[in-house]
Amino acid sequence: MTQASLKSVLPTAGIWAVLAVGTLCAAVAIPAFRDVENISNIARQSAVLGILAIGQTFVIVAGMVDLSVGMAAGLVVVLTCALGGGDPAAAAPLAGAMLAGGIALGLWNGYLIQRLRVHSVIFTFGMLSILQGVILTYSDISIGTPPPQLSDVANGSVLGIPAAALVLALAALAGHAVLVRTRFGHHLMAAGGSALSAERSGVNVRRVRTLAFALSGASAGVAGLLLAGRLGTGYPLAGATLELDAVVAVVLGGTSLAGGRGSIPNSVAGVLLLTLISNVLNLLGISSFVQIFIKGATVVLAMLANQIGQDR
Amino acid sequence: MTSIDREGGRLLVTRLATPLVLAAMYGIAAAVSDAFLDPSYVLNLFRQVAPVGIAAIGVTYVMILGEVDLSVGAVISASVVVCASVMDGDATRIPLAIGATCLLGLSIGAVNGVLVAYGRVSSFILTLGIALAVTGLTQVYSGGTSHGIVAPGFREFLNARLWGVVPILGLCLVAFVAVGVTYQRTSAFGRRLYLIGSNRTAAQLSGLPVARTIIWAYMLSGLLGSFAGMAMIVRSGASGTLTGQGLEFQVLAAVVLGGTTFEGGRGGVGGTIAGCFILLIAFNLVILAGLSSYPQLIVMGAIIISASAIQSRFAGPPR
Numbered sequence: 001m002t003q004a005s006l007k008s009v010l011p012t013a014g015i016w017a018v019l020a021v022g023t024l025c026a027a028v029a030i031p032a033f034r035d036v037e038n039i040s041n042i043a044r045q046s047a048v049l050g051i052l053a054i055g056q057t058f059v060i061v062a063g064m065v066d067l068s069v070g071m072a073a074g075l076v077v078v079l080t081c082a083l084g085g086g087d088p089a090a091a092a093p094l095a096g097a098m099l100a101g102g103i104a105l106g107l108w109n110g111y112l113i114q115r116l117r118v119h120s121v122i123f124t125f126g127m128l129s130i131l132q133g134v135i136l137t138y139s140d141i142s143i144g145t146p147p148p149q150l151s152d153v154a155n156g157s158v159l160g161i162p163a164a165a166l167v168l169a170l171a172a173l174a175g176h177a178v179l180v181r182t183r184f185g186h187h188l189m190a191a192g193g194s195a196l197s198a199e200r201s202g203v204n205v206r207r208v209r210t211l212a213f214a215l216s217g218a219s220a221g222v223a224g225l226l227l228a229g230r231l232g233t234g235y236p237l238a239g240a241t242l243e244l245d246a247v248v249a250v251v252l253g254g255t256s257l258a259g260g261r262g263s264i265p266n267s268v269a270g271v272l273l274l275t276l277i278s279n280v281l282n283l284l285g286i287s288s289f290v291q292i293f294i295k296g297a298t299v300v301l302a303m304l305a306n307q308i309g310q311d312r
Numbered sequence: 313m314t315s316i317d318r319e320g321g322r323l324l325v326t327r328l329a330t331p332l333v334l335a336a337m338y339g340i341a342a343a344v345s346d347a348f349l350d351p352s353y354v355l356n357l358f359r360q361v362a363p364v365g366i367a368a369i370g371v372t373y374v375m376i377l378g379e380v381d382l383s384v385g386a387v388i389s390a391s392v393v394v395c396a397s398v399m400d401g402d403a404t405r406i407p408l409a410i411g412a413t414c415l416l417g418l419s420i421g422a423v424n425g426v427l428v429a430y431g432r433v434s435s436f437i438l439t440l441g442i443a444l445a446v447t448g449l450t451q452v453y454s455g456g457t458s459h460g461i462v463a464p465g466f467r468e469f470l471n472a473r474l475w476g477v478v479p480i481l482g483l484c485l486v487a488f489v490a491v492g493v494t495y496q497r498t499s500a501f502g503r504r505l506y507l508i509g510s511n512r513t514a515a516q517l518s519g520l521p522v523a524r525t526i527i528w529a530y531m532l533s534g535l536l537g538s539f540a541g542m543a544m545i546v547r548s549g550a551s552g553t554l555t556g557q558g559l560e561f562q563v564l565a566a567v568v569l570g571g572t573t574f575e576g577g578r579g580g581v582g583g584t585i586a587g588c589f590i591l592l593i594a595f596n597l598v599i600l601a602g603l604s605s606y607p608q609l610i611v612m613g614a615i616i617i618s619a620s621a622i623q624s625r626f627a628g629p630p631r
Contacts, residue, residue: 117625122568140606292451303438
């Protein structure tokens with residue numbers, strides 16, 4: 001097992017090397033980058049996308065894609081702020097409700113994709129449109145304030161370490177353990193590798209795939225809560241294109257979109273790399289318009305690199 | 313029922329579904345509002361549908377191939393900006409503007425096509441990435457605000473109505489559709505689309521120019537996206553740099569409604585145009601009901617999902 005998992009990680013560990021070299025270059029070239037505050041900021045910024053990428057890794061390992069998570073997180077942001085109204089007492093019930101809502105959405109996605117036999121990309125793309133419509137129908141301007149505890153988690157620190165980064169680290173550890181150590185994780189990889197073979201060797205493919213979507217939905221709930229805390233207001237388009245970033249981060253981490261394998265630590269490294277790039281561009285004062293272009297180019301390059309990785 | 317009967321039944325259902333839904337939709341609309349019985353209003357629908365309809369022709373070609381093009385919205389935005397800024401309020405520059413805009417669409421399409429044909433990557437995510445890149449470049453080029461001026465006469469001519477009833481832009485749509493359907497039905501390219509879409513490996517092995525066909529389909533999709541952008545200028549002027557944002561959802565919904573599946577190998581331009589009209593009538597009903605335009609997104613998402621589900625039900629499991 002250890003040897004096998006080592007083998008599956010090694011060819012894709014390149015992302016850590018890229019990340020290390022990138023960080024080193026940024027630290028040498030840009031003095032402002034070395035600032036402790038800036039490093040904490042990168043850690044905080046990575047949390048939202050990192051959590052989404054963890055959920056997305058489960059879905060991609062199962063051979064599917066979930067494009068609804070960005071708008072799902074956006075809906076959580078708007079609802080948390082509109083219903084929270086800055087009230088500390090609302091934090092716990094809202095967090096519970098949003099997490100449950102995320103899981104419910106994931107179960108709904110997973111169940112219907114298999115019941116209706118629709119491709120996951122199409123189904124979740126349709127859900128993206130529906131959720132965006134729901135958000136904008138609910139409110140097309142920023143509304144409300146999140147409960148203060150969420151802002152504390154999103155922007156505060158524990159023992160000098162950004163709390164949001166701790167949340168991400170915990171989620172990554174838990175996710176990694178589930179994917180590598182549990183029977184569910186092994187079944188998921190089997191289902192993604194070959195649904196037919198997995199089914200024949202007794203894996204309940206439908207169930208593990210549905211559960212993968214439930215995890216992805218849960219990640220959208222947590223990410224939305226953190227994002228609400230970060231933004232401090234219910235911005236309706238807060239989640240726009242986050243799903244794409246999450247897929248790109250997973251792909252950058254070396255996980256094949258064909259399914260069957262994947263590594264959560266590598267996905268998190270992919271997220272850190274994306275955040276590093278946008279941090280450096282900001283420090284260099286590159287306009288947001290150019291940044292949109294660079295983001296698109298990164299998506300394309302990551303996809304091409306992923307394909308080359310598969311051919312090996 | 314024998315399997316042949318069943319197969320025939322399936323084919324019949326797939327063929328007739330879209331026209332029947334369109335007829336039912338029109339019936340409902342006419343029952344709800346007298347406006348749908350007024351020829352002038354109905355002809356105006358042809359004008360309204362033009363941008364999405366023209367763009368959807370190209371996306372249909374790509375989807376018959378079994379791929380998808382989600383960059384059309386960004387191509388439309390870029391075309392509006394480029395066309396207006398090249399025109400710069402000068403009627404003599406109209407041909408130049410049209411040429412430049414077409415070149416833009418063809419180039420973006422060529423990039424998409426080459427990457428899909430030779431990179432063999434998921435066209436869904438790839439074209440979403442290209443859409444982002446094009447949107448970024450459009451913003452950089454324009455500085456985020458519209459600065460072009462539409463040449464005098466351009467909008468006026470195409471918005472005019474022959475004999476006071478038939479909108480010229482509507483006629484343009486009909487012309488595009490006629491050419492699009494004919495090209496798909498009679499050309500070697502059209503036949504190859506279906507062959508490649510139903511079995512790419514077999515097409516490759518039997519010596520069909522797979523890569524060339526894919527690239528050409530994407531180039532046509534880009535070109536038609538540019539024309540859609542120009543139709544957008546005619547319909548609503550060059551008022552922004554994000555005019556086409558989100559139109560890819562409408563285009564995709566229309567194509568899927570028209571019976572062209574994500575799996576490829578079936579469907580066609582005729583069904584797509586019927587799909588466009590179904591969507592348009594649905595949106596007009598939403599507006600007549602006094603709702604904002606946002607619920608349209610919900611309707612569109614539901615249509616994308618349910619149309620795909622119905623198609624997969626009748627067409628058997630996805631390959």
